Amino acid sequence: MTRTAQPLSISDLSDFARALHRQLPAPQPSHLSLLNMLARAAGFQNLQHLQAQTKPAPADSKRVEAALRYFDARGRMIKWPSKTNLQHLCLWALSAHLPQGPVNEREISALLDQWHLFGDAAILRRTLVELGLVSRSEDGADYTRRTPTPPPEATALIAALAAR
Structure with a gap:
C-alpha cells in the first residue's frame, strides 16, 4: 500500500514543540532536545542547521511605505x-538614533526632540520602554538603548530613511 505525503506547515516550531512535549509520557526530553529531534526529523542536522537554512521573511513594503509617510525629508517623525x-x-527608526550608553531622562528627551516634530517625548520614551527598545533603571533616572534584532520592516524603514 502506497502512502500519501501529508504536508505540514508549522508557523512556530517552539510552540509546536511545547504542545508535543505536553503530550509525551514521562520521562520527557527537554525543550531544546525536542526541537533538535524535530529538526532532524525534517532532514536537518540539528536546530541550528534548520535556523541557518531558513530565510527571513521579506519586509512588508506596504507597511514600510505607510510608516515612511510619518517622516519628513530629514528623517524626523512628523x-x-x-x-x-x-x-x-x-519607533524602531527613532531608536536607531539613540546612543548605546546610559542617558538621563532630560538627555533622552532632548535626543528624541531632535527626531520628532510633534513635541511629545514622554509618549516616545514610554513606548520605547514598553517595546524593549530602551531599558529604564529601577529608579527611572537612566535610559539605555537595547539592541534586539529588528523585524524586516524595521530594517527596511531604517534603510529607506538613511537613503533620504
Whole structure:
C-alpha cells in the first residue's frame, strides 16, 4: 500500500514543540532536545542547521511605505501614528538614533526632540520602554538603548530613511 505525503506547515516550531512535549509520557526530553529531534526529523542536522537554512521573511513594503509617510525629508517623525503597529515600526527608526550608553531622562528627551516634530517625548520614551527598545533603571533616572534584532520592516524603514 502506497502512502500519501501529508504536508505540514508549522508557523512556530517552539510552540509546536511545547504542545508535543505536553503530550509525551514521562520521562520527557527537554525543550531544546525536542526541537533538535524535530529538526532532524525534517532532514536537518540539528536546530541550528534548520535556523541557518531558513530565510527571513521579506519586509512588508506596504507597511514600510505607510510608516515612511510619518517622516519628513530629514528623517524626523512628523506626527504620532494612530495605528499601534505603525507606532511600533516608527519607533524602531527613532531608536536607531539613540546612543548605546546610559542617558538621563532630560538627555533622552532632548535626543528624541531632535527626531520628532510633534513635541511629545514622554509618549516616545514610554513606548520605547514598553517595546524593549530602551531599558529604564529601577529608579527611572537612566535610559539605555537595547539592541534586539529588528523585524524586516524595521530594517527596511531604517534603510529607506538613511537613503533620504
